[in-house]
Amino acid sequence: MSRVGRRIRDGAGGMRAPLAFLAAALLLWQVVTSTGLVKFYVLPAPSTVLEAMARYGPTIAEESLATLTVALAGFGLGTVAAIAVAMTLTYARLVRDAVYPLLLALRALPFIAIIPILVVIMGTGYEPRITVCALSTFLTTLVNLMRGLRSADAEVEELMHTLNATGMQRLLKVRAYAARPYLLAALRISASSCVIEATVAEWITGDSGLGYLVQISGYTFQIGLMWAAIVVASALTLGLVGIITLVERVAMPWVPRGGVGAAARQGGAA
Amino acid sequence: MADRRHREGIVVRGLTMTYERRGITTTAVADCDLVVPKGSWASLLGPSGCGKSTLLKILADIVKPTSGLVTMDELTPAEARAARIFALVSQQSTMLPWRRLAENVELGLELAGIPKRERRARAREAIELVGLSGFEKAYPHELSGGMRQRAAIARALTLRPRFLLMDEPFGALDEITRERLNFELIQILEESGATLLLVTHSVSEAVILSDQVAVMSPRPGRIVHLASLPFGHHRTPALRDDPRFAAAERELRRALGNGHEVPPVRIAPEPEPDPALLAG
Ligand SMILES: Nc1ncnc2c1ncn2[C@@H]1O[C@H](COP(=O)(O)OP(=O)(O)O)[C@@H](O)[C@H]1O
Numbered sequence: 001m002s003r004v005g006r007r008i009r010d011g012a013g014g015m016r017a018p019l020a021f022l023a024a025a026l027l028l029w030q031v032v033t034s035t036g037l038v039k040f041y042v043l044p045a046p047s048t049v050l051e052a053m054a055r056y057g058p059t060i061a062e063e064s065l066a067t068l069t070v071a072l073a074g075f076g077l078g079t080v081a082a083i084a085v086a087m088t089l090t091y092a093r094l095v096r097d098a099v100y101p102l103l104l105a106l107r108a109l110p111f112i113a114i115i116p117i118l119v120v121i122m123g124t125g126y127e128p129r130i131t132v133c134a135l136s137t138f139l140t141t142l143v144n145l146m147r148g149l150r151s152a153d154a155e156v157e158e159l160m161h162t163l164n165a166t167g168m169q170r171l172l173k174v175r176a177y178a179a180r181p182y183l184l185a186a187l188r189i190s191a192s193s194c195v196i197e198a199t200v201a202e203w204i205t206g207d208s209g210l211g212y213l214v215q216i217s218g219y220t221f222q223i224g225l226m227w228a229a230i231v232v233a234s235a236l237t238l239g240l241v242g243i244i245t246l247v248e249r250v251a252m253p254w255v256p257r258g259g260v261g262a263a264a265r266q267g268g269a270a
Numbered sequence: 271m272a273d274r275r276h277r278e279g280i281v282v283r284g285l286t287m288t289y290e291r292r293g294i295t296t297t298a299v300a301d302c303d304l305v306v307p308k309g310s311w312a313s314l315l316g317p318s319g320c321g322k323s324t325l326l327k328i329l330a331d332i333v334k335p336t337s338g339l340v341t342m343d344e345l346t347p348a349e350a351r352a353a354r355i356f357a358l359v360s361q362q363s364t365m366l367p368w369r370r371l372a373e374n375v376e377l378g379l380e381l382a383g384i385p386k387r388e389r390r391a392r393a394r395e396a397i398e399l400v401g402l403s404g405f406e407k408a409y410p411h412e413l414s415g416g417m418r419q420r421a422a423i424a425r426a427l428t429l430r431p432r433f434l435l436m437d438e439p440f441g442a443l444d445e446i447t448r449e450r451l452n453f454e455l456i457q458i459l460e461e462s463g464a465t466l467l468l469v470t471h472s473v474s475e476a477v478i479l480s481d482q483v484a485v486m487s488p489r490p491g492r493i494v495h496l497a498s499l500p501f502g503h504h505r506t507p508a509l510r511d512d513p514r515f516a517a518a519e520r521e522l523r524r525a526l527g528n529g530h531e532v533p534p535v536r537i538a539p540e541p542e543p544d545p546a547l548l549a550g
């Protein structure tokens with residue numbers, strides 16, 4: 001097996017215990033709800049949710065695709081923009097001094113609250129939803145990258161200096177690596193927040209997506225479908241975060257795993 | 271011409287280094303003079319905090335001196351760095367955490383644009399020399415402090431520098447490895463004709479590895495004693511049995527003792543108050 005393959009497989013073993021616990025919880029949930037002690041609209045039985053998933057499979061798939069498209073497009077655009085701007089700000093000192101404090105202040109913006117404004121500007125299509133995802137990814141990733149690009153130890157910088165490294169060599173051989181734990185931490189946060197923001201934006205825009213499905217199934221009192229949409233949205237988030245975890249394993253083979261505090265010693269971001 | 275030859279090697283003249291940090295000024299090195307003739311070996315010996323690392327960092331162009339003159343073969347530190355004529359083994363034996371050992375050893379050659387095939391070969395040779403064969407693929411965090419020190423030495427050796435600046439490079443090594451590496455280094459220096467400036471805490475290591483030993487006073491560091499050693503460059507472990515070896519060690523220990531006030535020695539730790547008596 002390749003080295004990369006092994007690193008990926010090593011991570012799978014840790015899932016056994018949580019999966020067993022999940023199965024037990026589902027069983028308990030089924031038992032409790034089928035006794036009728038809990039009203040179905042408070043908590044539908046897992047079987048009801050599964051039934052809805054089966055019955056409305058094509059609809060759920062279609063709306064999932066809409067949500068996933070929005071989340072991924074926003075995530076991708078925000079990440080690319082953050083990398084480009086972080087590089088620019090790192091090397092253009094004057095621009096950084098002028099612009100960066102303002103960008104930091106922008107983080108205080110409640111992104112979800114600006115969706116209605118975006119809808120007014122852009123209509124109810126994908127554009128405002130993608131924009132809100134991209135904005136939040138951009139700012140989260142930018143702030144982490146700005147720190148990450150400067151996170152190499154002073155001693156490493158001194159070493160590169162005495163070895164007469166050029167600016168480009170420092171970027172490619174030091175900063176690009178020092179920034180990785182910070183970048184991936186940001187991507188992990190953004191991946192899950194993008195699904196949340198896409199879903200919330202869909203309540204407001206209507207039109208399509210899992211958020212929209214939750215809303216209309218609520219209006220029509222289809223509790224099973226409502227829960228099914230939420231379960232699928234969670235699964236999307238988990239899937240995206242899982243992909244980021246795999247990327248982490250492959251992109252940072254030097255970071256020790258398993259020991260408490262091991263990652264922190266290697267300069268991993270919080 | 272005579273003047274020119276006179277200034278080859280390492281020349282330190284009237285060097286003063288004052289750090290300023292949050293309003294606190296520390297004079298690390300005060301009016302220091304030192305000449306290490308080309309191809310000779312010198313050691314700096316002194317109590318910690320006396321400015322030894324600072325002196326090496328000035329030579330390596332990491333910090334700029336407050337005043338004074340420093341040259342290597344008549345080049346300023348910045349010029350010497352650009353010409354890649356020195357290699358520094360820093361006290362921290364710094365490694366890039368994301369590079370495997372072999373990649374770390376190759377780093378200097380890589381930055382200098384040496385083709386892959388050649389830098390592989392030179393790195394392999396240096397790794398073998400410091401006894402790290404078999405660990406090429408290990409990441410720095412998987413190595414002990416002593417192994418990292420050896421890797422840092424290997425990285426410096428791949429550069430085949432004219433000036434080798436080493437800051438306590440053997441500090442984390444066990445006695446046996448340390449002595450073996452001392453004599454490996456002697457052989458390399460003898461073959462390459464490189465000039466050595468070594469910072470060390472160990473009096474015997476200074477004697478083994480030097481033509482002259484500069485003893486520094488406590489901060490602000492000044493050279494208070496300069497010992498010339500008569501052992502030539504062809505040295506073997508038998509050197510330790512030379513009666514002049516012990517004499518040189520004695521001389522250096524005395525100079526170290528004179529250079530600063532010896533703090534009063536506390537013979538026994540203060541007795542802990544007996545809880546039974548306190549309670550009584
Ligand atoms: N970057 C710095 N800023 C301020 N003070 C420093 C700095 N580096 C070293 N010093 C001070 O200079 C003195 C000499 O340090 P150093 O050269 O590391 O000594 P040595 O290597 O002999 O132990 C110490 O008192 C240290 O605290």
Ligand SMILES: [Mg+2]
Pocket residue numbers: 322323324361437
């Ligand atoms: Mg030191």
